[in-house]
Structures are given as C-alpha cells and as structure tokens.
Amino acid sequence: MKTIILCLLTVLTISSCSQSNGVLIETSNTFKISSTNSKDSIILKAAHVVPTKNQYEALKNEFIAFIHFGPNTFTRMEWGNGKENPSIFNLQNLDTDQWCKAMKAANMKMVIFTVKHHDGFVLWQSRYTKQGIMSSPFKEGKGDVLKELAASCKKYDLKLGVYLSPADLYQIESKDGLYGNGSSYSNRTIPTQVKGRPFKNKTTFKFKVDDYNEYFLNQLFELLTEYGPIHEVWFDGANPKSKGNQKYNYLAWKELITTLAPKAVVFGKQDIRWCGNESGGTRASEWNIIPYQTNPKTMNSFSDITADDIGSREKLYAAKFLHYQQTEINTSIREGWFYRDDKNQKVRSVDDVFDIYERSVGGNATLLLNIPPNREGKFSPTDVQVLENVGKLIKETYSKDLLEDAKGPVEVLDEDEASYKLLTNSSITITTPEPITINRFVIQEAILTHSERIEKHVLEAWFVNDWKEIATATNVGYKRILRFQEVTSNKFRFRVLESRSQPAITKISAHYYKTRPPQLTIERDLNGMLHIQTKKHDFRWKPHGEDISKNINSGVEIRYTLDGSAPTKESELYNEPLFLKYGEVKAAVFTKNDTGSIASSVFGVVKKDWKLVDVDSEKRQHEAVKAFDSDTDSYWSSNTANTHHLSLDLGKENNLMGFSYTPQIENSKGMIESGILKISSNGKSWTVFEHFEFGNLINDPTKRTHYFKKAIKTRYIKIESTRIAGGNKNAAIAEIDFLVQ
Incomplete structure (x- = not known):
C-alpha cells in the first residue's frame, strides 16, 4: 500500500508541474517494468517511450531503396553458395547515377546497398578478402561499386546505408575460412593494420573476439570510415548454413557503429525490426512500443517479431521492458531480390507499389523497396518507369495540403514539426473558407516528445447540420493515412476515442488522390457464377493478399449489362457474384467524374456437369x-x-x-x-x-x-x-x- 501511495504522489507531483505539456514522467527510449508496476503504471510508461533522434530521422525518410547486386545477378540465383569464382561478376558497365536519378524521382530519401550478401562476395575494395570485386573483371579488379554509389548519392542528395550480411558462405566453405574455424577469443585491435593500406581515420578499438568477428569488425570499419556518412547498417537474420557454433558479437559491432556512424540506425537490432514478411504486408495496428523480456540495450541477439498483435495493452502487461523499435516494410519491385531477366521475372504495378507506400508510411512504418540492377549495371526500363510513376502519384497526392488556408489549432496546421497540440477534449475541429473535396487525411503524433498514445480515432465531416463518420482506425504514431471515398465539406473533426494518455498532435493535413478507373476482368466459375473484379497484375512472388484497387480507389462502382449494350451509370450495379447461364457480359468502372474502359466476355455452356x-x-x-x-x-x-x-x-x-x-x-x-x-x-x-x-x-x-x-x-x-x-x-x-x- 505504501508503494502505491508513493507512486501516486510522485505522479501527481510531476503531473502538477508538467500537465501543461502532457509529459507526466520523464520520457525514455526504454523503460524497465518492475513486478510492482500496476497495469495503469505500465500504460503510463508506454505513453512516454520515445524514439531516439536517429530513429526519428529514419522514420522521416519514409520511403527508401534497397539494392541487391552481386554474383547472383549473373548466376540468376537468389542465394549463392560461397563457391562462386569472382570472374562470374562480369560487369562491363555501371551507372549508379541512373539508379539515384530513378530513386529520387520515386521520392525516396535513402538507399541501402548490399555490399556483401550471404555468399561472402564484397562490392568494395576491402583489405581483408580477395573474394570480391578486386578479383573480378570489372575495371580489371580496380572497380568499387560502393564508391561510385556513394558519389552518386551525394550528387542526388540521397542518404546511404549498407547491408553487410553476417552470414558468409565463402568464409564457411573456404579451406582457410574464418567462419566457425574454432579460433579462441582474445584481445584484438580494430582495425587490423594492412601494409600499404593505411586508414585516414585513426580511431582504434580493442575487443575480445574470435577470428570471424575480427574480420567482420574490420569490414565494418572500412565501410563506416571510407564511404562518407552512413545512415543505416542493415543486418539480416538469415543464416543459410552454419559451422563450428559460430557466434556473432553484436555488442562489439554496436560499439564500433555507434562511434564511427553516430547518425546511423541499425536494422535487425535495437533500432529497427523486421516487419515479419517480405510481401509488402502491413499490420492494421503497427505499434512501435515493443514489449521485451530482456533489456534491448544490452541484447546481443534479436528474434524476429512476426505476430499480428505485437503492441496492444495485453502484450505490454506481460513485458519486463518497453522499448521503442520501429519497423521497415521490406519487399521487392521484382519477383525476387536479385535481377534475373526482363521476360519471365515480373515487376510490380505502379498501383501495387503506391498501395504498399500508403499502407507502410501511412501505417507508422517505413517502406524499403528493393530495385535490383541488371547485368548492364542499370535499373531495367520497366523498373524505372514504375519508380517514376509512383513518385508522380506521391507528389500529385501529397505535395499539396488542402488545409493550408484552414482555421484550427495553428500547431497542427503549420510546418513546424516541433509544435504540437495537446488534446484536452479529445478532438480537433478544422474549417476551410470554401468546401474542399478530399479522400486522404493524414495525422501525425508528436512522438519525439510524447510517444505514441492514440489507440483509436475517427474522422468526421459536417453535412447538413450534423457530423458524419468518414473513416476510423486504431493507432497513429509517426503517421496515419486515412483513405476513404471522396467527401466534400468545409468542416472536419478529428476525434480520439481511446488513448494511453493525453495525445499530442503535431500535424494534420488533407489531400486528394485522383481515382483512376481500373481495368476489369470478367470470369465465370465452374458453377456458372459470374465474377466481375478489377484486373489483377501478374505478380506472384510472396503475395500480400491486399485488394490493391479497392485500397487506393475508394468510391468506384462497377456497372454491367447482359444484353450486349454498353454499360452506363444507370446500368445494373455489380455487388456480388450472380448466376449466368450463357451470353455476353459487358462491364465498366464508374467514378464521380470518369468512366473506365469497357470489358466484355462471352460465356457458353456452364461446365458444372461436364x-x-x-x-x-x-x-x-x-x-x-x-x-x-x-x-x-x-x-x-x-x-x-x-x-x-x-x-x-x-x-x-x-x-x-x-x-x-x-x-x-x-x-x-x-x-x-x-x-x-x-x-x-x-x-x-x-x-x-x-x-x-x-x-x-x-x-x-x-x-x-x-x-x-x-x-x-x-x-x-x-x-x-x-x-x-x-x-x-x-x-x-x-x-x-x-x-x-
């Protein structure tokens, strides 16, 4: 009882001092949960878990690129075996400017380059191995893909990150390989000096590690000191093969990264977690306040978090630590991580990528899209076209805020990310001088100072002297994009229905996505039931199961005829499958202002009894x-x-x-x-x-x-x-x- 009273007094004291800004206890990136903490005190702590500055800057990147390139590009394999002859990497041309130009056109802010995949082949001039570009025909062994990419990133104002695979099949398969060679742990100085290849950066570290960890630390040192600022270090959890019970000393890697790349976040570790799939799938509620049983700040190894519910109140109650850890939605623009060919390897549609973008960025996450260069050292034309058109859609939809002349709390309408509106009555009302038509609404919480607090919210619009519900969703966090059928009004109300503490909103904006009538397919099943639906793009790699057209094109209608005439807005509305004995079907999509192309199909004898x-x-x-x-x-x-x-x-x-x-x-x-x-x-x-x-x-x-x-x-x-x-x-x-x- 004394503990409860003391805790209550403490909270009340802090509250009286800080209630004006909504911060009831000192914020932290990680909170320890004690056995005496009540459920209410756990939720109070959760409402004060905030990202680090590096994590916040990473969230602001929103849309970033992944590049897989290497021997697999030439062998047409997804994973190498570590036994590849470096001559396989027979690159004749390289145009990293073309990569960066296309990524910039897509509205991307950073690129993460696979400098070493699981095969162990390196794409920079490393001092510590010959299994790499230095032994390939590219520029007679003098080439450096990472160096060229770093220069292009600087030219096009893109941040740079590196993916260095901890798994290394070359070091496993080679006779003198260092991976799992049974070497003892001893004090080692990083970097290991190599005659004739001194470092300009004179920083040194002393770690007690084995041979492979020394090798890995040396390579990290090269990457983080010789290629400009590195903003993300990406570690994959995949381990195609093991040997000698090899362990990774991540805490040593972490110390080196923190020292040499102070602005970098680390994927697969304490900063950023895997989303749980590679398909572009997203959670309906993507919380970044994550429950742990061990302190993430001292953990050496992190398991994948794949469950659908990862941050609800019930999950938090069982935690021993609460930690801010955002996610990246990583997927590929092509069927596979590496380029194979332009004929059989399908490419995602523009609508698919745009839908994943809105679900990821608008769902409190970051979109990491892989674009694999081809054997000519370029992005293929189809990939570039998709990137350019996605970037065009993003700019057309989100570059203009339709609330720029609106009246409401200035803190949520200005462009100052440091300002915020603390909700005292759980709602914000915004009015515009004239009615506006919108179908996108964006909300952002002040997570850097007030954490993620909103658990459920609703958007309403004023119609004929009453509020009408437009859209609802759960958490907000860094950003929530609400998508809905277009509405026209001059008054909108955002209401928080459930929250963990007093919410702080830093930005609200409204936008309009110009709906494009999608193409249709008309099919009939074995039993004669007619199905009319939007045409599915042929992309079969790791399907995410989302109805892309329905997601991005709210408010469309499908109208059809069975007499051979062209459908109009007065034709029958298609809502569900219907039986068709035989005949010709014509159908089209209708939006408020446009009509899609007419699809038609002729059906014969029903096949049920064949x-x-x-x-x-x-x-x-x-x-x-x-x-x-x-x-x-x-x-x-x-x-x-x-x-x-x-x-x-x-x-x-x-x-x-x-x-x-x-x-x-x-x-x-x-x-x-x-x-x-x-x-x-x-x-x-x-x-x-x-x-x-x-x-x-x-x-x-x-x-x-x-x-x-x-x-x-x-x-x-x-x-x-x-x-x-x-x-x-x-x-x-x-x-x-x-x-x-």
Whole structure:
C-alpha cells in the first residue's frame, strides 16, 4: 500500500508541474517494468517511450531503396553458395547515377546497398578478402561499386546505408575460412593494420573476439570510415548454413557503429525490426512500443517479431521492458531480390507499389523497396518507369495540403514539426473558407516528445447540420493515412476515442488522390457464377493478399449489362457474384467524374456437369480435367505424340454456335494451331463437322474464338489437333468453352 501511495504522489507531483505539456514522467527510449508496476503504471510508461533522434530521422525518410547486386545477378540465383569464382561478376558497365536519378524521382530519401550478401562476395575494395570485386573483371579488379554509389548519392542528395550480411558462405566453405574455424577469443585491435593500406581515420578499438568477428569488425570499419556518412547498417537474420557454433558479437559491432556512424540506425537490432514478411504486408495496428523480456540495450541477439498483435495493452502487461523499435516494410519491385531477366521475372504495378507506400508510411512504418540492377549495371526500363510513376502519384497526392488556408489549432496546421497540440477534449475541429473535396487525411503524433498514445480515432465531416463518420482506425504514431471515398465539406473533426494518455498532435493535413478507373476482368466459375473484379497484375512472388484497387480507389462502382449494350451509370450495379447461364457480359468502372474502359466476355455452356469421355494422354499435374475447370492458370498437357484429342460430355444437348480456346501461357509449348471438331450421339462413334485454325499463338497467346459455319446440336464433342505451333509435339489447353446460340 505504501508503494502505491508513493507512486501516486510522485505522479501527481510531476503531473502538477508538467500537465501543461502532457509529459507526466520523464520520457525514455526504454523503460524497465518492475513486478510492482500496476497495469495503469505500465500504460503510463508506454505513453512516454520515445524514439531516439536517429530513429526519428529514419522514420522521416519514409520511403527508401534497397539494392541487391552481386554474383547472383549473373548466376540468376537468389542465394549463392560461397563457391562462386569472382570472374562470374562480369560487369562491363555501371551507372549508379541512373539508379539515384530513378530513386529520387520515386521520392525516396535513402538507399541501402548490399555490399556483401550471404555468399561472402564484397562490392568494395576491402583489405581483408580477395573474394570480391578486386578479383573480378570489372575495371580489371580496380572497380568499387560502393564508391561510385556513394558519389552518386551525394550528387542526388540521397542518404546511404549498407547491408553487410553476417552470414558468409565463402568464409564457411573456404579451406582457410574464418567462419566457425574454432579460433579462441582474445584481445584484438580494430582495425587490423594492412601494409600499404593505411586508414585516414585513426580511431582504434580493442575487443575480445574470435577470428570471424575480427574480420567482420574490420569490414565494418572500412565501410563506416571510407564511404562518407552512413545512415543505416542493415543486418539480416538469415543464416543459410552454419559451422563450428559460430557466434556473432553484436555488442562489439554496436560499439564500433555507434562511434564511427553516430547518425546511423541499425536494422535487425535495437533500432529497427523486421516487419515479419517480405510481401509488402502491413499490420492494421503497427505499434512501435515493443514489449521485451530482456533489456534491448544490452541484447546481443534479436528474434524476429512476426505476430499480428505485437503492441496492444495485453502484450505490454506481460513485458519486463518497453522499448521503442520501429519497423521497415521490406519487399521487392521484382519477383525476387536479385535481377534475373526482363521476360519471365515480373515487376510490380505502379498501383501495387503506391498501395504498399500508403499502407507502410501511412501505417507508422517505413517502406524499403528493393530495385535490383541488371547485368548492364542499370535499373531495367520497366523498373524505372514504375519508380517514376509512383513518385508522380506521391507528389500529385501529397505535395499539396488542402488545409493550408484552414482555421484550427495553428500547431497542427503549420510546418513546424516541433509544435504540437495537446488534446484536452479529445478532438480537433478544422474549417476551410470554401468546401474542399478530399479522400486522404493524414495525422501525425508528436512522438519525439510524447510517444505514441492514440489507440483509436475517427474522422468526421459536417453535412447538413450534423457530423458524419468518414473513416476510423486504431493507432497513429509517426503517421496515419486515412483513405476513404471522396467527401466534400468545409468542416472536419478529428476525434480520439481511446488513448494511453493525453495525445499530442503535431500535424494534420488533407489531400486528394485522383481515382483512376481500373481495368476489369470478367470470369465465370465452374458453377456458372459470374465474377466481375478489377484486373489483377501478374505478380506472384510472396503475395500480400491486399485488394490493391479497392485500397487506393475508394468510391468506384462497377456497372454491367447482359444484353450486349454498353454499360452506363444507370446500368445494373455489380455487388456480388450472380448466376449466368450463357451470353455476353459487358462491364465498366464508374467514378464521380470518369468512366473506365469497357470489358466484355462471352460465356457458353456452364461446365458444372461436364465430364471427360476420353483423352489420348495426359501429363502428371496437367490432367485433362484442367482443360475445363474454369481456371486459366491450370491446363491439360498431353504426352509427346503426333496427334491428340480430348472428348467431352457436356451433360445435355446444347445448340452450339462456336467454341473458344485459351492456350496455356506458362511456356510456348502445346499451342494448337489447327484441328478438327467431331460430334457424337453416344460418345463412341464420331463424325467430323468442322475444321478450325488459329494463327500467331506463340507471339499472341490469347483466347481465340472460332464460330461454326452453322449451329450444331450435340451433347458429345471432341477436339482433335492436327498442327501444334512451333513444331511442338504435345498439345495443351488452359480452357475450352462452347458458345450457345
């Protein structure tokens, strides 16, 4: 009881002195939780956990670049094995200015360069290994990619960070490798002096470490003293192979980094954590006040934090330490971390990257987007185009604050990040001289002085003498971007519904994203249910599961017709799948001011009751039933032979007027250029009734339709190939459809 009273008196005393600024106890980057702390006192501490200045500056970067480059670029592998001959890195040209120009156009603020991946190959002129660029053909072994990039960063005003992989397969696989070699821990001086290669920086360190940690510290010393200011050091937790129970002495690395790069944050350690996926997925509530069982300031190793709920009150109650640790949403613009090719390796769409940007930056995190250079030492044109268009969208949407002439608390409307409005009644009302139309609203807490406190909030707009709810969300932190259907009003109210302490708001702004009507796809499933949805971009690497178009294009409507006419704003509104027996469907997206392009598709006999009569052959995993499963991603493929056929029972007699053939697009094999159609009354005796031919399938592998010379009534039908495109022997069908008269 005495402890409780003393704590209460202390809080009341501090409160009476500090209630004007909302700081009830001294803020800290890390708080220890004692066994006597009540739930209320734990939440009070959580409301005073703040980022370091370096962490705050890192959050302000918002959108940063990752670059994976090295032997894997030339071997087309995601991970090397450490046994690569340095000659594989046969770089003939390098244009780091082009990289930085594209990154700057995307509105990025920093680039993190992979100076050494898990294979151990280094991309700078290190004194401590020959497994690197110094042994490659690039500039006869005299090249230095990091040096050129550092110069380009300075030219384009970009910050620079380095990714130095702790894992090192070369040092594991080499006969004299240092990784896990069983060396003893002894006092060592860093940097280790190398004859003829003195350092201009005369700082030295003494650490008790083994051979590999000495090697790693030496390389860190080079990177942090010879390439200009380094603003982030990135450590991956991946460890493809281990040896000799090798341990990393991170506390020694940390001392060296803190001394030599005083403005740097460290990823994978105390400053920045992994988001838990590589797909671009984000949490609905991304708290940066993280519960720990051990003091993060003294931890040598950090485990990945992958749970969906990582910072709710319930999680905090179980903590022994509360620590500020933000996250980076790291993903790649391409399918994979390293460049492979421009044909088969897909690139994210502009909308996808922009959506990830808004969910990351607008969800209290930083977006780290990987752009892998190609074998010509450049970003590929497609990647550059995406970056430029994303940057254009960011600038068009967020460069103008529609509240610049508004009336309200000056602290949240000015551009002074040091000013803030302490909420005494949990709400802020803002009025504009004239009604404005918005669909984005940005809120920022004063986290550097007041931590992250808001747990739930709502945005309202004034309509016809009443407040109408526009959007709700949970925490705010550094930044929350609310996205919603466009509204027009001259009065807006931001209300905090739940908080950990008195919230302090440093900035509020309103914006407008010009909705672009997306393209549509019209599909029908096996049971005849019609699905109309926005067209999905072909990108299959680590899917994040988000509906991109729905996220960024609020307030769009899909209208459709079934009579062949062009849809208008008065046509039927599509809300959910509907049954379609057969016929032509046309659909389009309508926004307030624009109409999208019309999508159309003709559907034939519903496939629910179709049965396979026979097939000449089929490959494993490409069975004949996949030719009529209403899924164009799957397909039937025959074994190699001269002629092929597929016979079907359509379930009942139908009056057919034509058929459609969709080729598989996984590769160029099996495309049926010409063939014969046969019918039967019993599925046994067959009669030829039509020949068909499709041209240029390899170059244009799209759905083709052949209309019969006259309609035919049948239940059983057989398609037989007579010629396969490109001289191939096997036949393939992604989907076959029969059109009804």
